[in-house]
Amino acid sequence: MQPLPFRATAVPLMLALLLAAAVPGVRAERADRNLPLNFAADSARVDDLRQVTVLSGNVEISKGSIVIRADQVEVRQSPDGYQFAVATGGPGKRASFRQKREGSEEFLEGEAERLEYDARADTVKLVNQATLRRFRGSTLADEVAGSTISFDNTTEVFQVLGGPASPVASGRVRGVLTPRDAKSSSATGSGKP
Template identity: 55%
Template sequence: MKIPYFSLLMVAAFAGSAGPALAEKADRDKPMNIEADALRYDDVKQVSVFTGRVVLTKGTIVIRGAQVEVRQDPDGYQFGLVTGSTATPAFFRQKREALDEFIEGEGETIEYDGKADTVKFAKKAQLRRFRGSALGDEITGGVIVYNNLTDMFTVDGNANKGVAGAPGGRVRAMLTPKPESGAAASPAPAGPAPVLRSTTTLGGATQ
């Protein structure tokens, strides 16, 4: 029986961490810095649209895309929509609380909900966990939704159907056991460390 949609607790699915390790909490209170080629701001709707090689940073959060739309609701919560280019997907990266680990992801679009503190990667979505510079785990699917508060994610493989170059209707996962306590972490692969290429979070705020 094929199960195209599933939910896993990241501390279990991502190689059995001993207790939840959430996204960096301090990111919520850090200022948001954005660089882009152009900006269009609508004061009435409280919406800012940045275009052209956009780079957004907020604490440990790094977001990259061809366009980033940021809006804020009356309660001060921020919401973001990141759109990638034809050649380069939208990218998101954030440090995990109290660990030398990072969560990063990609998709043709990335949506951040600052109120729910969730990040949604859509179309050719990927979610990865790095221990230092070494890749630990990797998940791919049509749509991936990651919850920063619960450290849980869901993956929908069927959402990839009809997307060129994507494995339609399938979820793929590569999970690596966590090194035992006190054991040296696996050395990083030979060659340059993974480069930040772009993927949800504007932390407590969004993109």
């Protein structure tokens, strides 16, 4: 297999970095930024002229503690340098991501039929059958589920919407938020979930 040119690997790299950085109140593992991006897929299509990269079939992207799995990942770059990415799970499957939080033994995991990232707005959306979990070590601490989960990294606000595409049978939003003890709140910063 012949290596792809730097420009071709830079676009998926931005997807991994941007998806990981967009989770509110969560600081990405800083060491992840300096580590190489690895990806595997059944196929890759790079269109340098249109600034579009498409990875298809059993896609796995990893960069340090960041892992993204999807059936397909498409990344577009605007003329002004912003990236827009969509990861899809394929028929009957969900795309997923996992990342370690900075300075703690906490991990975030999210999955949905579609993960969308908008670098210009600095937002991430988990769309259809969306679930987000926070683990403290190997213990599940927090979990929210709904039709759509939206993150705004600038304001550190997230919103969970219900609807027919919710993984909850009633279509409502569901969640469990575990209180932090004083020790873990001070170790991770703000004490936000």
